[in-house]
Amino acid sequence: MEIREATADDADVVRSIAHRSLRSSYTDFLGEETVETAVDRWYDDDAIASMIESEHALLLLVETDDGVAAFSQSEFIGDGHNVGQILWLHVDPDHRGGGTGVRLLTRTREKLFETGADEIRGVVLAENELGNEFYENQGFERIGTREIEVGDETHTENVYVESSLEPDEEWRALESVTVEDETIFVSYGEAARGSKAPFYTAYRDEDGTQRYGWFCGNCDSLDNAMDAMGRIECNACGNRRKATRWDASYL
Structure with missing residues (x-):
């Protein structure tokens, strides 16, 4: 083998x-x-x-x-x-x-x-x-x-x-971020690889129950678009993500 x-x-x-x-x-x-x-x-x-x-x-x-x-x-x-x-x-x-x-x-x-x-x-x-x-x-x-x-x-x-690592509540700890006068809550533990920097999952609420979309880790923008194939592109800086899993493709 x-x-x-x-x-x-x-x-x-x-x-x-x-x-x-x-x-x-x-x-x-x-x-x-x-x-x-x-x-x-x-x-x-x-x-x-x-x-x-x-x-x-x-x-x-x-x-x-x-x-x-x-x-x-x-x-x-x-x-x-x-x-x-x-x-x-x-x-x-x-x-x-x-x-x-x-x-x-x-x-x-x-x-x-x-x-x-x-x-x-x-x-x-x-x-x-x-x-x-x-x-x-x-x-x-x-x-x-x-x-x-x-x-x-x-x-x-x-x-x-x-298992050698202790379960870490910080994995999904949400951090409030204000973008263009709008406050969202970003989970830096829920990341997806982008071409320039990761995209992070963003939520509308601090409990993480209402998903907002994606937060670009390269330019701190929420201005991005997802196509029918599940690819994401940040409209502000061109950071891109290709679909590799269920959450990326929205099948």
């Missing part, structure tokens, strides 16, 4: 594994159409090429004698890329249960630390029982939750960190 970084030649197999993995883990509670749309949007040739070429992203493959069996998709967020966030651990259903996912997670963590992260996070929908059990069994601890939109439904996503 070899674990290596993906190349442009791996686009087809990455897409195939993502499709099989998402169908196996998410179809029961999200529906087949949502899963199919997600794969088409997140793993087309341009999206995969962008992941491979970006210094802010990490795409690792597990290659066995039978071919590629799994991949992990991660990103660096926060000041100085200090947080390595594992977005997906996709294991082909035929290769589950034999330690492939554990070995991939271990190498992904190592690579994120080697590249400069000092904290590792993992995120998974609460409905995905096996995914949550996997993180818990591998020594991660749930530190919080966040609400995301999938189609016209709201779902809960759990956020995990290494």
Whole structure:
């Protein structure tokens, strides 16, 4: 078994594994159409090429004698890329249960630390029982939750960190920010990678129950637009975010 970084030649197999993995883990509670749309949007040739070429992203493959069996998709967020966030651990259903996912997670963590992260996070929908059990069994601890939109439904996503780190209420502590005479509450713990700086989740209320939108970490602006594919662009400074997860795509 070899674990290596993906190349442009791996686009087809990455897409195939993502499709099989998402169908196996998410179809029961999200529906087949949502899963199919997600794969088409997140793993087309341009999206995969962008992941491979970006210094802010990490795409690792597990290659066995039978071919590629799994991949992990991660990103660096926060000041100085200090947080390595594992977005997906996709294991082909035929290769589950034999330690492939554990070995991939271990190498992904190592690579994120080697590249400069000092904290590792993992995120998974609460409905995905096996995914949550996997993180818990591998020594991660749930530190919080966040609400995301999938189609016209709201779902809960759990956020995990290494168990060696104490659960931190500051992860989702909201900070009031005034932009053009309007006060919003920004969660700096809920970040998504942008081309120039992270985008942070903004709320209308200090309890974090009424989501406002996205706050640009590059220019402190709320003036941004999201297209039908889930990409965000700040109209003030051009900071951009590509869709990689449910909350990014608003399927």
